[in-house]
Amino acid sequence: MAEASEDVRRFLPLTPATFHILLALAAGERHGYGIMQEVASTTEGQMRLGPGTLYRSIKQLLEGGLIAEAGERTDPSLSDERRRYYQLTDLGRRVAQAEAIRLSRLVAQARERKLLEGLGSETRPGWEGL
């Protein structure tokens, strides 16, 4: 785990909304509604970004150079309207990585202090991956 460089560190810590957006884009380009669906499904519906929060975060991420526009095209699974797609930049990938490392260290500390013991076995496997 190398220390994050200065250009990455100044973005940390990320807000939950921006981190979720970066995570959603880590798997590939998505349009706004695609990001919203991805975030909702990975959090099992617990986090739903409204359009306002979503696009305020997108604006900040674009300005910070963490994401970039990836052109406009239609999404065959939705309708024939054109949609603007967004993609992770190299910087965005490194920032998301640094944030994930930061969070995993927090979780490791929680585990050290035995906060995660006694949880139901169904939640355990999810944590093991960190």
Added chain:
Amino acid sequence: MQPNVDRQWPVALSNALYRCLLVLYPSAFRSIYGAEMAQVFRDRARDVYRTHGTVGILTLWPAALHDVIRAAVGEHLEQERQMSRKTLPFVGGLVVLLGVFLAVAAPQALYRVISAIGVVFHIVAYQPVFNLLLVAYGFVHSFPLALVLVTLLFQMCLLPLLREQLRRARVLQMLQPHLLRLREQYHDQPQALRAAQRELYRQHGITPGALPTWLLLQLPFLYVLYYSFYTVILASIANHGAGDLSLINKDIYPFLPKLDQLPDLSFFWTNLGHPDPLHILPILAAVLTVLAILLPRLTPLRYSLPHRATPRKLRSTLASGLIQVLAAVLTLFFGWAFPAGLALSWGVSLLCAIAGHVVLSGRGPWS
């Protein structure tokens, strides 16, 4: 399948409502992301309607309202912050200076400043217009006609401004493809984009900064005209309705002849010194207001175009719809409550602007 869902009234109504709510965002943000936000909301409304029907749409709204208000307020604050970084030292300095001045010199100095502004207004604005009005009255011997003539004169002075506004609009329209190309070329360098846009405008003789718009210049003029007109009204109702000619004569320049009787303010069915009893003039003025604003190029033109082509249509329809309703309501309100002379002058101004627009925009004999 999708168009059918869109036509269901819960979905259609929600989409329309959501687009209206976009007005709450700062215009710069809305012009870039407004259309995309509306698209995302529509996608979600479609999906929810398909799985949960009308009830689903209803449960969508509390979260949507919360999101709009939170994001709009946040974005406004963010813009304030960015703005204040540039202007704060300047504004702060002014406030401190003013505070020191007031603490040291208040309150007599404040009183003097306000009365000095009053004296300057009296000499620079009120007296010239008032005397012009009476000179016109001396020629035509009809006060309503004098009011119309002074209004016409002022509008003629504004014709060059109207012409410049129209020229700008034409040039901007012509430059639209260039601007779009620049935007593609510099899509990740906002500063370089702005510099390139400025250069393009300069080459085509458009100076930066907004022109004072036609509508904006009307307000001070109407105010001064009304102020002058009000002196005549006051004079005619002084002494319990008997009238007092000296109230008029004291403001006439010494080298101009004084009046020897009060002007007659009656105008067809109404008296210009009172609100129109039939409300015909205010209603006409309100209709003309809407007409004038509908003429697209009469409304303020922006120096820089919004960043993207598609959301622009959305924004301008939203904004102009609101402005029309607001302007019409204001006109009706003032026309209803104030002396009819005000509505008459406003109506004549609007007619001039509409005529000027039609002639200058290339459909008339002068173009």
